[in-house]
Amino acid sequence: MSGLETVPLWLSIPIALFVILGSNLTLIGAWGFLRLSSFYDRLHAPTLATSWGTGGVTIASALLASWLQDRSILHELIIGFAVIVTVPVTLMLLARASLHRDRMERAAHLPPELLLMHPSLERPSEVAASGLVE
Amino acid sequence: MSHTILVWSLTYAQLALALATCLADIRILKGPRAQDRVLALDTLYIAVMLLFLVTGMRLGSIFLFEAAMVIAVMGFVASIALAKFLFRGEVIE
Numbered sequence: 001m002s003g004l005e006t007v008p009l010w011l012s013i014p015i016a017l018f019v020i021l022g023s024n025l026t027l028i029g030a031w032g033f034l035r036l037s038s039f040y041d042r043l044h045a046p047t048l049a050t051s052w053g054t055g056g057v058t059i060a061s062a063l064l065a066s067w068l069q070d071r072s073i074l075h076e077l078i079i080g081f082a083v084i085v086t087v088p089v090t091l092m093l094l095a096r097a098s099l100h101r102d103r104m105e106r107a108a109h110l111p112p113e114l115l116l117m118h119p120s121l122e123r124p125s126e127v128a129a130s131g132l133v134e
Numbered sequence: 135m136s137h138t139i140l141v142w143s144l145t146y147a148q149l150a151l152a153l154a155t156c157l158a159d160i161r162i163l164k165g166p167r168a169q170d171r172v173l174a175l176d177t178l179y180i181a182v183m184l185l186f187l188v189t190g191m192r193l194g195s196i197f198l199f200e201a202a203m204v205i206a207v208m209g210f211v212a213s214i215a216l217a218k219f220l221f222r223g224e225v226i227e
Binding site: 003004005007008009011012013015016017019020022023024026027029030031033034039042043046049050053054057058060061064065068069075078079082083086087089090091093094096097098100101 | 139140141144148154158160161167173176177183199206210
Protein backbone atom coordinates (compact mmCIF):
# COMPACT_ATOMS: atom_id res chain seq x y z
CA MET A 1 0.00 0.00 0.00
CA SER A 2 2.71 2.49 0.92
CA GLY A 3 5.48 0.99 -1.16
CA LEU A 4 7.30 -0.62 1.74
CA GLU A 5 7.02 -4.03 0.03
CA THR A 6 9.26 -2.95 -2.82
CA VAL A 7 12.25 -2.17 -0.61
CA PRO A 8 14.95 -4.84 -0.97
CA LEU A 9 16.51 -6.59 1.99
CA TRP A 10 19.92 -4.96 1.67
CA LEU A 11 18.29 -1.54 2.03
CA SER A 12 15.73 -2.41 4.69
CA ILE A 13 18.37 -3.55 7.19
CA PRO A 14 20.29 -0.22 7.34
CA ILE A 15 16.99 1.69 7.37
CA ALA A 16 15.78 -0.36 10.34
CA LEU A 17 19.10 0.02 12.14
CA PHE A 18 19.16 3.80 11.70
CA VAL A 19 15.53 4.18 12.76
CA ILE A 20 16.01 2.06 15.88
CA LEU A 21 19.26 3.87 16.73
CA GLY A 22 17.63 7.28 16.42
CA SER A 23 14.49 6.46 18.36
CA ASN A 24 16.42 4.66 21.10
CA LEU A 25 18.75 7.61 21.60
CA THR A 26 15.79 9.98 21.74
CA LEU A 27 14.12 7.79 24.34
CA ILE A 28 17.29 7.57 26.43
CA GLY A 29 17.67 11.34 26.23
CA ALA A 30 14.11 11.95 27.38
CA TRP A 31 14.47 9.40 30.18
CA GLY A 32 17.67 11.03 31.40
CA PHE A 33 16.01 14.42 31.14
CA LEU A 34 13.33 13.19 33.52
CA ARG A 35 15.71 11.49 35.93
CA LEU A 36 18.62 13.89 36.44
CA SER A 37 18.36 16.09 39.48
CA SER A 38 19.86 19.50 38.65
CA PHE A 39 18.98 21.76 35.74
CA TYR A 40 22.59 21.97 34.64
CA ASP A 41 22.72 18.17 34.46
CA ARG A 42 19.40 17.98 32.67
CA LEU A 43 20.67 20.38 30.03
CA HIS A 44 22.90 17.65 28.62
CA ALA A 45 20.32 14.90 28.25
CA PRO A 46 18.29 16.17 25.23
CA THR A 47 21.46 16.57 23.18
CA LEU A 48 21.28 12.82 22.58
CA ALA A 49 18.03 13.42 20.73
CA THR A 50 19.35 16.37 18.78
CA SER A 51 22.63 14.82 17.62
CA TRP A 52 22.35 11.16 16.67
CA GLY A 53 18.65 10.84 17.39
CA THR A 54 17.82 13.31 14.66
CA GLY A 55 20.73 12.08 12.56
CA GLY A 56 19.63 8.45 12.59
CA VAL A 57 16.00 9.13 11.77
CA THR A 58 16.79 11.64 9.02
CA ILE A 59 19.36 9.30 7.42
CA ALA A 60 16.81 6.47 7.45
CA SER A 61 14.13 8.75 6.02
CA ALA A 62 16.52 9.90 3.29
CA LEU A 63 17.39 6.31 2.36
CA LEU A 64 13.75 5.26 2.18
CA ALA A 65 12.63 8.36 0.28
CA SER A 66 15.42 8.06 -2.26
CA TRP A 67 14.35 4.47 -2.97
CA LEU A 68 10.58 5.00 -2.98
CA GLN A 69 10.17 8.32 -4.71
CA ASP A 70 13.47 8.94 -6.47
CA ARG A 71 13.48 12.17 -4.55
CA SER A 72 16.63 14.01 -3.72
CA ILE A 73 17.77 13.52 -0.15
CA LEU A 74 18.43 17.23 0.29
CA HIS A 75 15.14 17.76 2.13
CA GLU A 76 16.16 15.51 4.99
CA LEU A 77 19.55 17.16 5.13
CA ILE A 78 17.78 20.50 5.66
CA ILE A 79 16.05 19.13 8.76
CA GLY A 80 19.26 17.62 10.08
CA PHE A 81 21.16 20.83 9.44
CA ALA A 82 18.46 22.98 11.08
CA VAL A 83 18.37 20.86 14.23
CA ILE A 84 22.08 20.17 14.62
CA VAL A 85 23.08 23.80 14.07
CA THR A 86 20.33 25.58 15.98
CA VAL A 87 19.90 23.45 19.11
CA PRO A 88 23.34 24.24 20.62
CA VAL A 89 22.51 27.93 20.27
CA THR A 90 19.25 27.39 22.14
CA LEU A 91 20.90 25.39 24.89
CA MET A 92 23.72 27.89 25.38
CA LEU A 93 21.24 30.74 25.65
CA LEU A 94 19.06 28.75 28.04
CA ALA A 95 22.04 27.87 30.24
CA ARG A 96 23.11 31.50 30.42
CA ALA A 97 19.57 32.57 31.22
CA SER A 98 19.36 29.99 33.99
CA LEU A 99 22.73 31.06 35.40
CA HIS A 100 21.59 34.66 35.31
CA ARG A 101 18.40 33.82 37.21
CA ASP A 102 20.29 31.76 39.79
CA ARG A 103 22.76 34.59 40.34
CA MET A 104 19.99 37.10 40.79
CA GLU A 105 18.43 34.89 43.46
CA ARG A 106 21.81 33.95 45.05
CA ALA A 107 20.90 30.28 44.65
CA ALA A 108 22.47 28.00 47.23
CA HIS A 109 23.40 25.23 44.81
CA LEU A 110 25.73 27.37 42.72
CA PRO A 111 29.43 27.12 43.50
CA PRO A 112 30.67 30.35 45.12
CA GLU A 113 32.96 31.35 42.28
CA LEU A 114 29.99 31.30 39.92
CA LEU A 115 27.94 33.59 42.13
CA LEU A 116 30.19 36.53 41.32
CA MET A 117 29.61 37.91 37.89
CA HIS A 118 32.50 39.30 35.90
CA PRO A 119 32.64 43.05 36.67
CA SER A 120 32.55 44.10 33.03
CA LEU A 121 29.32 42.16 32.48
CA GLU A 122 27.36 43.55 35.38
CA ARG A 123 25.71 46.92 35.45
CA PRO A 124 26.75 49.13 38.38
CA SER A 125 23.23 49.51 39.70
CA GLU A 126 22.77 45.75 39.85
CA VAL A 127 26.11 45.34 41.63
CA ALA A 128 25.07 47.85 44.25
CA ALA A 129 21.61 46.33 44.59
CA SER A 130 22.85 42.77 44.99
CA GLY A 131 25.31 43.77 47.69
CA LEU A 132 28.22 41.88 46.17
CA VAL A 133 30.61 44.83 46.63
CA GLU A 134 30.85 47.22 49.50
CA MET B 135 11.04 -10.44 4.97
CA SER B 136 12.22 -6.91 4.31
CA HIS B 137 8.65 -5.67 4.71
CA THR B 138 8.44 -7.32 8.13
CA ILE B 139 11.75 -5.79 9.21
CA LEU B 140 10.65 -2.33 8.14
CA VAL B 141 7.19 -2.52 9.70
CA TRP B 142 8.48 -3.80 13.03
CA SER B 143 11.33 -1.32 13.27
CA LEU B 144 9.07 1.60 12.36
CA THR B 145 6.46 0.48 14.90
CA TYR B 146 9.11 0.19 17.58
CA ALA B 147 10.43 3.65 16.69
CA GLN B 148 6.94 5.11 16.91
CA LEU B 149 6.40 3.58 20.35
CA ALA B 150 9.79 4.75 21.63
CA LEU B 151 9.24 8.30 20.37
CA ALA B 152 5.73 8.41 21.84
CA LEU B 153 7.18 7.33 25.19
CA ALA B 154 9.84 10.04 24.90
CA THR B 155 7.07 12.60 24.34
CA CYS B 156 5.30 11.39 27.48
CA LEU B 157 8.51 11.72 29.51
CA ALA B 158 8.99 15.29 28.29
CA ASP B 159 5.35 16.00 29.22
CA ILE B 160 5.95 14.75 32.75
CA ARG B 161 8.92 17.12 33.03
CA ILE B 162 6.76 20.02 31.81
CA LEU B 163 4.22 19.26 34.53
CA LYS B 164 6.79 18.72 37.29
CA GLY B 165 8.80 21.82 36.66
CA PRO B 166 10.36 22.86 39.06
CA ARG B 167 11.42 26.13 37.40
CA ALA B 168 10.65 27.97 34.19
CA GLN B 169 13.87 27.00 32.44
CA ASP B 170 13.09 23.32 32.98
CA ARG B 171 9.78 23.81 31.25
CA VAL B 172 11.37 25.65 28.32
CA LEU B 173 13.92 22.86 27.90
CA ALA B 174 11.17 20.25 28.16
CA LEU B 175 9.25 22.08 25.44
CA ASP B 176 12.34 21.98 23.25
CA THR B 177 12.71 18.23 23.87
CA LEU B 178 9.04 17.79 23.07
CA TYR B 179 9.50 19.63 19.78
CA ILE B 180 12.35 17.36 18.75
CA ALA B 181 10.55 14.15 19.74
CA VAL B 182 7.35 15.11 17.92
CA MET B 183 9.34 16.12 14.85
CA LEU B 184 11.02 12.71 14.77
CA LEU B 185 7.64 11.04 15.33
CA PHE B 186 6.27 12.90 12.30
CA LEU B 187 9.25 11.76 10.23
CA VAL B 188 8.83 8.11 11.24
CA THR B 189 5.08 8.19 10.64
CA GLY B 190 5.68 9.77 7.25
CA MET B 191 8.12 6.99 6.40
CA ARG B 192 5.55 4.41 7.37
CA LEU B 193 2.69 5.96 5.43
CA GLY B 194 4.81 6.93 2.45
CA SER B 195 3.45 10.47 2.61
CA ILE B 196 5.43 13.64 2.01
CA PHE B 197 3.01 15.94 3.84
CA LEU B 198 4.11 14.76 7.28
CA PHE B 199 7.64 15.44 6.17
CA GLU B 200 6.83 19.06 5.35
CA ALA B 201 5.21 19.41 8.77
CA ALA B 202 8.37 18.04 10.40
CA MET B 203 10.46 20.62 8.59
CA VAL B 204 8.22 23.45 9.78
CA ILE B 205 8.42 22.13 13.35
CA ALA B 206 12.21 21.95 13.15
CA VAL B 207 12.49 25.60 12.17
CA MET B 208 9.70 27.01 14.33
CA GLY B 209 10.81 25.16 17.45
CA PHE B 210 14.15 26.91 17.30
CA VAL B 211 12.52 30.34 17.09
CA ALA B 212 10.14 29.55 19.95
CA SER B 213 12.87 28.26 22.25
CA ILE B 214 15.13 31.21 21.50
CA ALA B 215 12.31 33.64 22.25
CA LEU B 216 11.49 31.91 25.54
CA ALA B 217 15.15 31.79 26.61
CA LYS B 218 15.49 35.47 25.79
CA PHE B 219 12.41 36.17 27.86
CA LEU B 220 13.90 34.32 30.82
CA PHE B 221 17.10 36.28 30.42
CA ARG B 222 15.76 39.79 30.23
CA GLY B 223 12.09 39.70 31.05
CA GLU B 224 11.18 40.91 27.59
CA VAL B 225 11.57 39.43 24.14
CA ILE B 226 12.21 42.51 22.03
CA GLU B 227 14.27 45.28 23.57
